[in-house]
Amino acid sequence: MGERAERRRRTEARILDAARALFGEVGYERATIRGVAKAAEVDPALVMQYFGSKQELFRHAVRVVPMAEGEPDPQELVERLLGTLDVKMELPQSSLAMLRSMLTHPEAAASAREVLGQQIDRLAGSITGDDARLRAALMTMVLLGVTVGHQLLELDELRGVPQDEVARLLRPALRALTGPDVS
Amino acid sequence: MGERAERRRRTEARILDAARALFGEVGYERATIRGVAKAAEVDPALVMQYFGSKQELFRHAVRVVPMAEGEPDPQELVERLLGTLDVKMELPQSSLAMLRSMLTHPEAAASAREVLGQQIDRLAGSITGDDARLRAALMTMVLLGVTVGHQLLELDELRGVPQDEVARLLRPALRALTGPDVS
DNA sequence: GTCTATAAAGGGATAGAC
DNA sequence: GTCTATCCCTTTATAGAC
Structure with missing residues (x-):
């Protein structure tokens, strides 16, 4: 991928990290797009640009890790x-x-x-x-x-x-x- | 007490019941004064009149019942x-x-x-x-x-x-x- | 005493300039 | 592609009419 796409990927990751941290601290309702943007040191509009809505941002932020498989005793x-x-x-x-x-x-x-x-x-x-x-x-x-x-x-x-x-x-x-x- | 105070007491109780129910259903942030007022069938401004703020309404609504005392085995x-x-x-x-x-x-x-x-x-x-x-x-x-x-x-x-x-x-x-x- | 009208603030979302 | 400016809605809170 180009350095452009690479840079974008990093920014997106930083936004997601900030979102996870903020959602984790104060919950969905009290977390704001502006707050996430500030923590990620990006423009609030950029967050919207990337994820479309607060709901969608949350959805991306809470990707859940499934538990290990198998049927032990x-x-x-x-x-x-x-x-x-x-x-x-x-x-x-x-x-x-x-x-x-x-x-x-x-x-x-x-x-x-x-x-x-x-x-x-x-x-x-x-x-x-x-x-x-x-x-x-x-x-x-x-x-x-x-x-x-x-x-x-x-x-x-x-x-x-x-x-x-x-x-x-x-x-x-x-x-x-x-x-x-x-x- | 007069019938005036009595009526007020009943209204207040109805508001508190509605508040408890709504806070219990959707939590503090999503519960609104308007929602409580509608459920209690009163004017939203009346809720403010009685309790001053949403915070105070919540405080009155969640009076906690303490557990039974004693030190059993x-x-x-x-x-x-x-x-x-x-x-x-x-x-x-x-x-x-x-x-x-x-x-x-x-x-x-x-x-x-x-x-x-x-x-x-x-x-x-x-x-x-x-x-x-x-x-x-x-x-x-x-x-x-x-x-x-x-x-x-x-x-x-x-x-x-x-x-x-x-x-x-x-x-x-x-x-x-x-x-x-x-x- | 109760309600109407509105102020004040916050935050989600969008349009358009650069 | 990124940011500025703004719209618009919701909600709390208040002022004043009836």
């Missing part, structure tokens, strides 16, 4: 979940932006439901029993709650706690949710 | 927590309004931190060990996560599930978080 599953917690301590800004807005912005809510639903599906496939989906949903909500408290509400009690400490305490609770079949 | 504690889940299935609209806005509205976030902090304090007092506060925080986050998924995101997997079913599955997980000392 329940034990391994718990470890994998706790692993995502690890990730969530340095949660991708794109996911943070979505989480921040999921309770107030309809599209973010839809996106959250989709992602969480996928995770629930994957979890349910690894659990036996009639209430597998319910258990899977509760496990997902446990992780969501901890993430919200830590990343978004920034509760004092969770600030600066090493990830493996949280994982250690959470492990028995998640195992309890996988069901009675401790093979 | 861990076992009873879990049951009491699960009991609040019961309440949360028909969560007070004032709390719902706060929860809905806690990720995007600074004042709602502060209010949430305060309420959650109080609950964590109370829980921590009933748990032994160095990491009592951390465990208490995680227990609180578990309940928060489930509530968010059920009440705010309205996940299919949690819709229509009887409360005691959720309680049954959550009980072992919460007990695991109270600590190793199963007296």
